[in-house]
Amino acid sequence: MKLMNALDISKDQTGSDHLFTKLERNMEIEDIDSKKMPFMTIIAHAIRYLKEHLLRQLNDKNVLELVTADGIFWVLTVPAIWTDSAKQFTREAAREAGIHDDQLMLAYEPEAAALYCRLLPIDSFESGGQHQELVLKTFERGKKFMVIDLGGGTVDFSVQETTDVGKMKSIHDVCGGPWGGARFDQEFIQFLIKLVGADVFTKFKDDCRSEYLELMRILEIKKKQIDYNSQNKVLIRIPLSLFEILKEVTGCNITEIISDSPYHESTTYSQDKMNFDASLFRSFFKSSLQDIISHLRDILEDPVCHDLLGIVVVGGYADSRLVIDSLKDAFPGKRFVVPTEAGLAVAKGAVLFGHDPEIICSRVCRYTYGDDICLPFIENKHKFSYLTLINKERFCRNIFQKFFQKGEKVFLGEKRSFSSDIDFRDEGRAYQREKPFSIKVYVSNRKNPEYIDDVGCRVLGEVIVQCDNKSKLWPETFSCEIQMEIAGTEIQVTATLSTKERATAKFEFL
Numbered sequence: 001m002k003l004m005n006a007l008d009i010s011k012d013q014t015g016s017d018h019l020f021t022k023l024e025r026n027m028e029i030e031d032i033d034s035k036k037m038p039f040m041t042i043i044a045h046a047i048r049y050l051k052e053h054l055l056r057q058l059n060d061k062n063v064l065e066l067v068t069a070d071g072i073f074w075v076l077t078v079p080a081i082w083t084d085s086a087k088q089f090t091r092e093a094a095r096e097a098g099i100h101d102d103q104l105m106l107a108y109e110p111e112a113a114a115l116y117c118r119l120l121p122i123d124s125f126e127s128g129g130q131h132q133e134l135v136l137k138t139f140e141r142g143k144k145f146m147v148i149d150l151g152g153g154t155v156d157f158s159v160q161e162t163t164d165v166g167k168m169k170s171i172h173d174v175c176g177g178p179w180g181g182a183r184f185d186q187e188f189i190q191f192l193i194k195l196v197g198a199d200v201f202t203k204f205k206d207d208c209r210s211e212y213l214e215l216m217r218i219l220e221i222k223k224k225q226i227d228y229n230s231q232n233k234v235l236i237r238i239p240l241s242l243f244e245i246l247k248e249v250t251g252c253n254i255t256e257i258i259s260d261s262p263y264h265e266s267t268t269y270s271q272d273k274m275n276f277d278a279s280l281f282r283s284f285f286k287s288s289l290q291d292i293i294s295h296l297r298d299i300l301e302d303p304v305c306h307d308l309l310g311i312v313v314v315g316g317y318a319d320s321r322l323v324i325d326s327l328k329d330a331f332p333g334k335r336f337v338v339p340t341e342a343g344l345a346v347a348k349g350a351v352l353f354g355h356d357p358e359i360i361c362s363r364v365c366r367y368t369y370g371d372d373i374c375l376p377f378i379e380n381k382h383k384f385s386y387l388t389l390i391n392k393e394r395f396c397r398n399i400f401q402k403f404f405q406k407g408e409k410v411f412l413g414e415k416r417s418f419s420s421d422i423d424f425r426d427e428g429r430a431y432q433r434e435k436p437f438s439i440k441v442y443v444s445n446r447k448n449p450e451y452i453d454d455v456g457c458r459v460l461g462e463v464i465v466q467c468d469n470k471s472k473l474w475p476e477t478f479s480c481e482i483q484m485e486i487a488g489t490e491i492q493v494t495a496t497l498s499t500k501e502r503a504t505a506k507f508e509f510l
Contacts, residue, residue: 023085025092025510032206040093047076048097074099075354077346078489079154080108080174084460085509087490092510106489107353109346110147110158111360113314114168116349117147117339141166143309145337148296148327149346150317151180155292157299159308169362171304173407177295181317183288184223185216191284195261196246196254203249204242211239226281228325234281235273285322293330300331310337314345362411363487368444369404369460371418372397372452383451400442400449400457404486407447412487419481424474433474438462438508439482461509465495468502475499 028036051069058067078090087106094104141162149156159172193201205212215238222236243254250257254269261267266277299305311334317323319342328336339345353359374395377387382396389395403416424433442452443460451457463482467474479498482505484491495505 023083023089023510025089032209040089040096043090043093044096047094047099051097051099069098070100070103072103073354074104075107075112075350076104077107077109077112077350079149079151079176080110080156080158081154081176083509084491084507088507088509091490105354105357107350107357108156108158108174108489109151110149110156110174110314111160111168111170112347112349112353113149113345114145114147114158114160114312114349115352115359116345117312117314117337118162119352120339140309144171144305144307145309146299146305146311148292148311148313148315148318149176150292150313150315150323150342151346152316153178153180153182155179155288155295155315155317157295159299159305163361167359167361169360169409170364171409172299172302173364173366175295175299175366177291179288179291179295180315181220181223181288181320183291184284185219187284187287188219191263192242195257195263195267196242197250200242200246200249204239204245207245208239208241211241215239222281223285224319224321226278227321228329230278232278234276234278236276237273240272282322285320285326288317289323289326293327296327296331300334308334310335312337312339314339314342316343318342357488358412360412362409365404365406365408365410365486367404367460368400368402368406368447368449369484369486370400370402370442370444370449370452371420371439372442373399373401375399386451398451398453400444400452400454402448403484405447406445410487413485414487415483415485417481417483419479421477421479422474423477425476433476434467434472436464436466437474438464439480441484441507461507463493463495463505464508465503465505468504475501 023039025040027039029039029042030036051074054072055067055069074094076090076094078087082090090106091101091104095101141164144159144161147156147158147160149158154176155178156174156176157172158170158174160168161171162168189201218236222234226234246257247253258264258267258269263280266280268275300308311327311331313324313327313336318338324336324338328334374388374390374397375382377394377396386396386398387394388397401418403418404410420439422437424430440462441460442457444454444457446454446456449457465480465482475497478501480503481496481498483494483496485493491507493505493507495503497503
């Protein structure tokens with residue numbers, strides 16, 4: 001299931017993961033009428049609808065005698081640039097929708113698309129006959145290629161290399177931002193607002209919602225039809241209700257408004273349709289294309305990308321001829337590969353990923369991960385404000401101890417460990433022996449942070465460790481070793497106690 005980009009609030013407007021904003025289970029969002037509802041509930045309803053729709057389809061067509069949710073392994077695709085908190089939020093929403101944790105896997109969208117494209121026949125690619133050799137070589141073993149997933153909300157970039165044994169490994173950290181097809185929609189809406197006024201458009205959107213949604217549906221079709229060099233006018237049917245509200249509020253009709261606007265030479269109105277000059281309509285793509293091209297140029301400057309064989313473009317926004325031609329024009333020396341059903345590549349690739357998740361054998365760390373420790377205090381090196389005494393010895397606290405570094409290649413199954421010494425002998429802590437304890441894990445967008453409060457460092461989450469022995473009581477003193485694995489789409493943790501007591505650990509990002 002390809003989940004809507006509803007959790008993209010976890011990214012700032014530059015497209016970077018927003019380490020400063022954290023999703024919370026009880027957070028609420030407002031609907032169009034400013035009524036609030038739990039965000040988790042909304043996402044759970046979306047997943048539940050997709051789940052139940054599939055079950056109805058299968059049972060109505062008598063694929064099997066009876067198909068239930070428990071008999072299916074589910075794969076939810078998410079943008080590769082989502083934060084860990086967004087992924088946990090999605091998993092918990094799926095649980096609320098009736099999908100158990102052991103029946104669910106999250107897949108990165110560009111990776112799923114790459115898996116699908118590798119298996120497509122030549123004639124399933126744009127101009128397959130002309131670029132047959134390129135398509136074949138792009139996915140050869142030992143070759144590097146990039147996947148750009150042009151979605152409705154986000155654009156993800158992922159650079160992959162096919163190994164000698166046919167698996168795939170990421171060789172560049174995944175990145176991207178909110179530059180998908182929705183950016184075009186925003187630009188078009190801003191044009192209408194400038195033309196008719198914000199008060200008129202707001203009233204139209206509030207009072208005529210079905211007409212507004214119909215307008216957005218038409219816009220989705222039109223933005224895929226215009227090509228790079230077309231000089232033909234673009235005709236879009238605009239709901240009459242918008243112009244009726246315009247007349248009611250301003251006393252003017254749309255023809256009068258257009259003639260007095262800066263767009264009088266590039267826009268006309270006739271028989272409920274607005275006619276746009278091709279150059280004006282293409283300008284609505286400009287903002288998203290500038291960001292996509294700029295980001296792609298930065299990635300291609302990385303030495304690891306100098307010998308890319310091809311750039312595979314997928315996603316719903318890739319169905320726009322103008323978008324693809326703009327990329328080709330901006331990078332004439334690069335070879336682009338586009339499947340004929342680019343919008344379905346992610347969903348179909350997710351099925352393949354669900355059958356063989358180990359096909360992705362390594363990924364690149366997007367951040368530096370670590371915890372905080374104390375080290376012997378060194379004059380003229382450590383901050384004096386962090387000086388502390390432990391058993392009358394001088395130590396520096398808040399030191400960032402790395403266990404994964406930004407840009408590091410991490411292989412599937414590879415784990416790193418860190419230990420914490422736990423002591424409950426103090427009377428003030430004795431009562432905590434029957435409670436779970438937590439260990440903070442920090443993340444930084446720098447390779448070598450020194451302290452946990454350096455610029456770019458934040459608490460990623462907590463590892464919660466629960467005692468599982470019969471007494472449900474921690475020993476008075478022990479060491480706990482935490483193992484982390486981040487090569488998958490979700491971080492996995494395990495806990496081992498020096499006393500051999502049983503314990504379970506989980507990561508808490510929310």
